[in-house]
Amino acid sequence: MSLAVEIENLTFSYNQGKRNAAPTSHGSAEGSVEGSAEVSTESPVLDIPHWSVPQGQKCFIFGASGSGKTSLLNILAGILTPASGTVRVLGEPINQMSARQRDKFRAQHTGYIFQQFNLISYLTAVDNIKLANHFASQQGPKRKVSKKQTIMPLLERLGIPSADWHRPINQLSVGQQQRVGIARAFINQPKLLIADEPTSSLDTAARNNFINLLTQLCANDNSDQQTTLLFVSHDTQLAPHFDHVEALYDFNIAADNCQSDNSTDNNYQGNEHKREHR
Numbered sequence: 001m002s003l004a005v006e007i008e009n010l011t012f013s014y015n016q017g018k019r020n021a022a023p024t025s026h027g028s029a030e031g032s033v034e035g036s037a038e039v040s041t042e043s044p045v046l047d048i049p050h051w052s053v054p055q056g057q058k059c060f061i062f063g064a065s066g067s068g069k070t071s072l073l074n075i076l077a078g079i080l081t082p083a084s085g086t087v088r089v090l091g092e093p094i095n096q097m098s099a100r101q102r103d104k105f106r107a108q109h110t111g112y113i114f115q116q117f118n119l120i121s122y123l124t125a126v127d128n129i130k131l132a133n134h135f136a137s138q139q140g141p142k143r144k145v146s147k148k149q150t151i152m153p154l155l156e157r158l159g160i161p162s163a164d165w166h167r168p169i170n171q172l173s174v175g176q177q178q179r180v181g182i183a184r185a186f187i188n189q190p191k192l193l194i195a196d197e198p199t200s201s202l203d204t205a206a207r208n209n210f211i212n213l214l215t216q217l218c219a220n221d222n223s224d225q226q227t228t229l230l231f232v233s234h235d236t237q238l239a240p241h242f243d244h245v246e247a248l249y250d251f252n253i254a255a256d257n258c259q260s261d262n263s264t265d266n267n268y269q270g271n272e273h274k275r276e277h278r
Contacts, residue, residue: 004055004192004228005076010085012046012071014165047252048070058215058225060239063248069232072248073194075108076230078102111185115197117177121170125160126151127179127223128169131182158213174201186217193218195231199238211241234250
């Protein structure tokens with residue numbers, strides 16, 4: 001079975017990450033360094049001996065605030081680089097790429113749903129989505145999508161009324177903004193979708209509807225293979241929606257991987273591995 005994500009002997013610390021944050025298509029991180037990461041003398045915040053996720057899986061990753069969840073996602077997206085180890089995404093060693101190569105790879109293959117949406121407030125819903133497609137088409141062979149044939153049907157499927165498609169984002173409700181964020185993440189038909197605490201501002205009913213919609217899109221994105229979903233949250237009540245559950249515990253993700261059976265108990269405390277302090 002092909003792997004969407006494979007990590008070997010990864011370590012990462014916050015200070016090292018700040019020195020080596022990769023520039024993104026929306027701007028450069030202060031003090032960024034192109035190429036391989038500088039090794040930090042700090043104790044590692046992430047210390048992952050091995051972890052893998054098969055393509056097409058829906059994987060839920062939970063952990064307390066400050067456990068390194070967002071850092072892990074940013075490493076997988078190529079926004080941060082680890083101090084050591086190998087990170088393969090869709091078979092490619094992204095930690096060995098230059099910052100420009102990581103930007104190109106992310107634009108071509110990865111969708112990202114942010115906790116704070118990261119939409120441009122004065123642009124319309126349609127224009128926010130078109131902008132994401134524009135970045136991808138500038139980075140390689142991704143085609144520019146048709147507003148009528150692609151964007152509007154996606155907005156309809158997400159339940160956004162047509163009257164709101166051309167309104168500025170800051171005039172839409174929080175729920176509508178979140179759905180625009182989903183559309184932006186899916187517009188380039190990504191092979192990997194990363195979601196960072198996207199339900200934290202929603203009530204229970206809206207949260208469940210959001211996840212059901214997200215998983216349906218991953219399964220039916222009109223591509224030849226289902227989109228792999230990595231969903232991070234501190235809310236373990238979301239876990240039953242996913243194929244597999246992993247825990248970030250003491251800054252270390254599971255010793256086994258998402259390919260194994262979901263062996264977690266009702267509190268979702270399985271599949272976790274505590275790093276020994278040395």
